Amino acid sequence: SQPKNEKSTYNGKKENSLKSPAVNVGEDCPVFDGLFEFCQLSAGGSVASAVKLNKQQTDIAVNWAGGLHHAKKSEASGFCYVNDIVLAILELLKYHQRVLYIDIDIHHGDGVEEAFYTTDRVMTVSFHKYGEYFPGTGDLRVRTPFRGQPAHPQLPALSLLSHVTKNHFLPLLPFRTSQPSLGHLL
Known part of the structure; x- marks a missing residue:
């Protein structure tokens, strides 16, 4: 029998499921070999993208290893160890108001x-599924202040995306028919 705080992983290795205070990660952010390098690549790619944008060396930059939007200042969350997006935005703020x-x-x-x-x-504008869905935040009824401005929008993604799809995306499709396959979204 394995100890209560251990569980077997998909590859048969034992993993401690208790929160590790040394690195402030929990059950949804397991420690793994190469974690430091993964964080370097994710965060480094987003910061490097922001630097290129700031120096006008590119108009578009994509970091396919980025988008880790759940990580907080003091803890990893939702399989996000370092918030590369926050780091990239901080870099952009060096050149943009x-x-x-x-x-x-x-x-x-x-x-x-x-x-x-x-x-x-x-x-920040977030299009997401809301309610009792991870991380349990961003409900439409919750209003967050934006320094006296309207709240950071929590948008009902389906209705807004349906409008955008109907009015901006579908008209551009060369195979447009009277019964588009995306009609269920409209």
């Missing part, structure tokens, strides 16, 4: 919103 961050994910971008909760230089 304001940044608009648009998060399109099934989960609320709680870590990014929390990081910039008290500043008027960053506005």
Whole structure:
């Protein structure tokens, strides 16, 4: 029998399921070999992208290893160890007065919103499934202050995306028919 705080992983290795205070990770952020390198690549890619944008060396930058929007200042969360987005936005703020961050994910971008909760230089907009869904934040009824401005928008993703799809995306499709396959979204 294995100790209560150990569990077997998919590869048969034993893993401690208790929170590790040394690195402030919990059950949804397990420690693994190469974790430090993974964090370097994720955060480094996003910061490098922001630097290139700031220096006008590119118009578009994508970090496919990024988007870890749940990590908080003091803890990893939701399989996100380092919030590369926050680091990239901080880099962008060195050259730009304001940044608009648009998060399109099934989960609320709680870590990014929390990081910039008290500043008027960053506005976060999150399109996500809400309610009793991880991380349990971003409900439409919750209003978060934005320094006297309207709240950081928590948008009903399906209705807004349906409008955008119907009015902006579908008209561009060359195979447009009277019965589009995306019609169930409209």
